[in-house]
Amino acid sequence: xxxxxxxLIAVLVxxxxxxxxYKINYTIEMKTEKKxxxxxxxxxxxxxxxxxxxxxxxxxxxxxYLYRGGxxxxxxxxxxxxxxKRTLDVNDNKLNGVAxxxxxxxxxxxxIRYESGLYYLTLQTEDSVLTxxxxxxxxxxxxxxxxxxxxxxLQFEILADKPERNTRELVxxxxxxx
Numbered sequence: 001x002x003x004x005x006x007x008l009i010a011v012l013v014x015x016x017x018x019x020x021x022y023k024i025n026y027t028i029e030m031k032t033e034k035k036x037x038x039x040x041x042x043x044x045x046x047x048x049x050x051x052x053x054x055x056x057x058x059x060x061x062x063x064x065y066l067y068r069g070g071x072x073x074x075x076x077x078x079x080x081x082x083x084x085k086r087t088l089d090v091n092d093n094k095l096n097g098v099a100x101x102x103x104x105x106x107x108x109x110x111x112i113r114y115e116s117g118l119y120y121l122t123l124q125t126e127d128s129v130l131t132x133x134x135x136x137x138x139x140x141x142x143x144x145x146x147x148x149x150x151x152x153x154l155q156f157e158i159l160a161d162k163p164e165r166n167t168r169e170l171v172x173x174x175x176x177x178x
Contacts, residue, residue, distance in 0.1 A: 018049040018058050020161045022094075023130065026110065028154040034106050034114060037084070042097040045088075046167035059173050062088075067097075080104040088174055095170045117149035121156065128159035 022044035030036040045062065049055040066072055066086070073083050085100040106114050112121045123129065123143045129136060133155040134147040147154050 018047050018054055019045060019062055020048050020167060021045050022159070022161055023157060024160050025157040026155065028106070028109065028112070030106070030152050030154070033149070035102075035104055036106065037100065037102050038081075038109055040099045040110075042099075044094040045097055046095070046169055048167045055168060059170065062170065063174070063177060076101060080108050090171050090174065093171055095174055112154070114149070119147040119149065119151060119154055121145045123158075130157040130159055132156040 021042045025041040025043070027039045027041075028036055029039075047055055047058040049058050067088055076083050080103055082102040083099065084102060085098065087098045089096055089098075103109050106112055106119065110121070112119060119134075121144065123145070125138075125141070125143050127143060129143065129145065132145050133153065134145040134151075137144045137146055145156055
């Protein structure tokens, strides 16, 4: 599920490629049963590119397409997601990002579902849920976070990648943009 969640948020913050993140934090504020605002925080954005060509492509994808580009706004809009804010910043010498978007249907948000009066997110058993304000149900085939249907805020944080993975930092390249 780590890869699936990464792919689901890729259109929001990362394009397909070699960009990796350490952990992701979601805060979803429900305005109605299905509409709301999602705030997604990405911690320690890095590249796992081996060669310089791939690394340059990662930088271009992150800084030109995702951070500053307009194409991503239209892509999200076609999915019923309306990008309100996107930022990158450096904290403790790590590149972090935030994306905030409004949505029309919670069922289009990062694999979350609303059915039978409950919100839930199904993950693979090996996925690491660091925190949540929902309850976690364990099953031999999957792990599921469940929230009450009257919840106004859905929160969870997952470990997206192993910190010991061999990666290249992007902080110095971000600082050059400013």
